[in-house]
Amino acid sequence: MEIDRLKIYYLEDDGNIPNNPDLPVLIYRNAVKDTAEMEEIFHLNQWMNSWINGIHDYHHYHSNTHEVLGVVSGDASVKLGGEKGVELTISKGDVIILPAGTGHKKLSSSTDFKVAGAYPDGADFNMYEGSLKDRPQVLIDIKNVPLPEFDPIYGNGGPVNKYWLQSRTRA
Known part of the structure; x- marks a missing residue:
């Protein structure tokens, strides 16, 4: 992978969205040429329980699993990390890998915007929207999510x- 196509974001807890204290968000720009094969690539690398749809237009996160989102068509503006997070434009072929706890929200999109999503080993995901009543349990859950064995695009030895x-060895 060309290093200029890899973007890394460490997102801090914003008070509502916990994000992940140890693991960065990874963004692979223009990583998949034939986006019709996005789900198949995820599956080959043991990221399963996949779907194709959009991204919710409200801040949410999953405390019990990591998530990969691959843009199948169109483009969108998204916010990662909650209100205090980063705003990005993602386009067809881009892949976003969200560690457990990372907030994500669609701000706007083209009419043809679609993403494929999947989870390591086909994990079932929960959904939280940043309520303080969910803490401290979600913080415990996030810390206990195991690392995936494979990168969802590049397999063994990927980013x-x-x-x-x-990150885990530094923490």
Whole structure:
């Protein structure tokens, strides 16, 4: 993978959305040429329980699993990390890997915007919207989510393995 196509974001707890204290968000720009194969690529790398749809237009996160989102068509403006997070434009072929706890929200999109989503080993995901009543349990859940064995695009030895394993050993 060309390093200029890899973007890394460490997102802090914004008070409502916990994000992940140890693992960065990874964004692979223009990583998949034939986006019709997005789900198949995820499956080959053991990211399952996949779907194709959009991204919710409200801040939400999953405390019990990591998530990969691959843009199948169109483009969108998204906010990662809650209100105090980062705003990005994502386009066809881009892949976003969200560690457990990372908030995400669609701000706007083209009419043809679609993403494929999947989870390591086909995990079932929960959904939270940033209510303080959910803490401290979600913080415990986030810390206990295991690292995936494979990067959802590049398999063994991809950026997930490199950056997430480095992050875990630093924590």
